[in-house]
Amino acid sequence: MAEDAPGYTLALTELDSILRELEGSDVDVDQLADRVARASELITLCRTKISAAQLRIEQVTAELDASPDPSTKER
16 A cells, blocks of 8 residues: 555545445546546555554454463562
8 A cells, every 4th residue: 555545534434425426326437437446446445454453453462361460460
């Protein structure tokens, strides 16, 4: 993904806008392929961000599981 790619929320907002545009009755056929291609890019971006977040969450929870429970330390 490009460095200047939108964040997840902005990508989702743009995707929603494109979908509403494509669902409308006045779709510009000349721009249809471009809008579908952009929607595809945004879907890929969102999936990538979700996967990265899921991986990070799994890493954090694994670290928590691996760390000793402070309540079980001997006094």
